[in-house]
Amino acid sequence: MRGGGTDRAMSGRAGGMALAGVLCAAVSSPAGAQAVGDPGARPRVVQVVLPAAPTPIERFAAEELGRCLQLSLGWQVQVREGAPRGDARPVFWVGTAEAERLAPVPAAWARGKADALREDGVALRGDGRNVILLGKGPRGALNAVYTFLERYVGCRWPEPDREYVPRQRALKLDGIAFVSNPAFPYRGIAIHGQCSPEWFTRIVDWLGKNRLNGFQLFIGHYETLRPQVLAEVQKRGLSPNIGAHSREFFFPAEKYFQEHPEYFALVKGERTPHTQLCYANLDSVPQYVENIVTYLQTRPEITMVGLWPSDGYGFCECERCQAGHVTDVILNYTNALARGVAEKLPQMKCEFLSYIHYTVPPKEVRPLPQLVPTYCEYWSRSQFHPITEERNENRRCREELAQWIALAKEVTLFSYYGDDCIKRFLYNPLEDVVVTDLRTYHKMGLAGHFVLLTNPESWWSQAPHLYAYARAAWDPAITPRQVAEEYYASLYGPAAKAMQAHAAACRALFDLKLVQGATGEEVLFGFGFPHYDVAKDEESRAQVAAAIERILAPLAEARGQRGGVGAAARGEAGGRRALPADGV
Known part of the structure; x- marks a missing residue:
């Protein structure tokens, strides 16, 4: 009897694992290829006028505007500095919104909109003969150009190395009066996986285009990439946040432990160089700051x-560390580091990590103004549903984040939308989650985000919700439907609806209530069924087969339109993703 019971249990587990494996296989998607359209050429000549002595970012903004106008309309673009020449119209005035640097035409518009613009914000105006594209701050001109191209030309940049520039016969340039500011001051990607310089350059380009x-x-990763990517970073005016779990780099145990073991954590009665510092001991701060x-x-x-502790646990168990609240102890030490850095580099922002067991806000210590806490939701919240839903520990995360926002001058969020470990390396588009979350965070007063990406060169698996993040980080009022329509149309052309249906079916699988009592999310997240009833095996297989068919059917429809995609691509400039191959 026991043997039979064991065989039966093993059979049930095998059946559950087999179905779980099929589910995992069903939500994959391949990378794509590029197709290039020929927009043709037209004889019209237009001028792009920069301020006298333009910045490198302004020069790049003019180049990008000219490139896309030529691709879309065939216009020949002449870039000038200071003033236009001759009668060629229209004239595009591009620059930062500093009236004293501008010619009279854009200067008047800049003065009128100066109070309405925040850092990175844009002000656009067009009357048919003059088109003014201005933005505030070093990146402002480039943001203004990309806003114009997106809003009035119809360009889209859904993924790195994927550009959609529609072919136009004419462009309406009068009646333009548009001012827009980003919702969040900090808008970025945290790349914590290996990434080649070539691919990182594509990411940098995508970041800039999507504002x-x-x-x-991490510092080591940055040092590897920096020689080959710095020029691309600087001409887009991007702000590097370098460090993350940086303690080992700035205060390595191999250099300091032997002489000063008291600087390091006491674990199980012994000082150890392998985990954390003793954060109650501020004697290590001067050397740390100097480094x-x-x-x-x-x-x-x-x-x-980023002045984060080492990853994981292993915190000090000495009396002084244990006497204080854990967040207070770590924050007090990080405040001391930030204070020391500010004495030498007063403009430098420092980042404090609120993580694992020290997400709880401090009881007594407050972050210095130049120290920006980043709240890390990690595994505790549901990454598959909005933060407003009462799932997992969403409520606790909301409450802790609200407390941090009340305590600090600026607070950011370290988001896990692109973490393949939590997402189980599966294709599960989350546009609705991201947009809903960003609306919530904006209302709470969050200063911004860095979205974790653990496998940047497998961007496709996170691409729909990373595009949603880019769009909603500027304007949280955008709808998930609008984001999805833009993303799929710009990548797949006539096959967009079918590919959107494919993505929706993949997403629906996570919420599907299976015959075995678990949801698809629970099965995929746990790599198996929590409990498997062999008596329901046949019914379970039929249910999963039907779900997989709903995923695969749109692909068959999309493949039937591949010729249409090619024809459409000839009408646009830029690349589209190829449709998935047979068998997903």
Whole structure:
């Protein structure tokens, strides 16, 4: 009897694992290829006028405007500095919204809109003969150009190395009066996986085109990439946030432990170099600060430095560390670091990590103004549903985040929308979650986000919701439907509706209530069924087969339109993703 019971249990587990494997296989999607359209050429000549002595970012903005106008309309674009020449019209005035640097035509518009613009914000005006594209701050001109191209030409940049520039016969340039500011000051991607310089350059280009303004990297990764990517970063005016779990770099145990073991954590009665510092001991702060400042002085492009503890646990168990609230102890030490950095580099922002067991806000210590706490939701919240839904520990995350926002001058969020570990390396578009979340966070007063991406060169698996993040980080009023329509149309052309249906079917699988009592999300997240009733095996297989058919059917429809995609691509400039191959 026991043997029979064991065989039966193993059979049930095998059946459950088999179905779970089929479910996992059903929500994959391949990478794409590029198709290039020929927009033709037209004889019209237009001028792009920059301020006298333009910045490199303004020059790049003019290049991008000219490139896209030529691709879309065939216009020949002449770039001037200071003033136009001759009678060629229209004239595009591009620059930062500093009236004293501008010619009279754009200067008047800049003065009138100066109070309406925040950092990175844009002001556009067009009367048919003159088109003024201005923005506030170093990135402002580039943001203004991309806003114009997106809003009035119809360009889209759904993924790195994927550009949609529609072919136009004419462009309406009168009646333009548009002012827009980003909802969040910090808008960026945290790249915590390996990434080649070539692919990182594509990401940098995508960030700039979608008006995101920063990225986060570990120091070692940044040092590897920097020689080949810095020029691309700087001409887009992006703000590097470098450091993250940086303790080992700035205060390595191999250099300091032997002479000062008291600087390091006491774990199980012994000082150890392998985990954390003793954060109640501020004697290590001066050397730590000196190391940070020395590094930053050689990297003037960095605008924020991450001063996170080592990843994981292993915190100090000494009496002084245990006597205080854990968040207070770590925050007090990080405040001391930030204070020391500010003495030498007063404009530098420092980043404090609120993570694992120290997401709880401090009881007594308050972050210094130059220290930006980043709240890390991690595994505790549901990544498959909006933060407003009462799932997992969403309520606790909302409450803790609200408390941090009340305590600090600026607070950001470290989001896990692109974490393949939590997402189980599956294709599960979350546009609705991202847009809903960003609306909530904007109302709460959050200063911004860095969205974790663990496998940046497998961008496709996170692409729909990363595009949603880029769009909603500027304007949370955008709808999930609008985001989805833009994304799929710009990638797949006539096959967009079918591919959107495919993505929706993948997403629906996560909410599907299975015969075995679990949801698809629970099965996929746990790599198996919590309980498997062999008596329902046949019914379970039929249910899963039907779900998979709903996923695959739109692909068959899309493949039937591949010729249409090619024809459409000839009418646009830029690349489209190829349709998935047979068998997903």
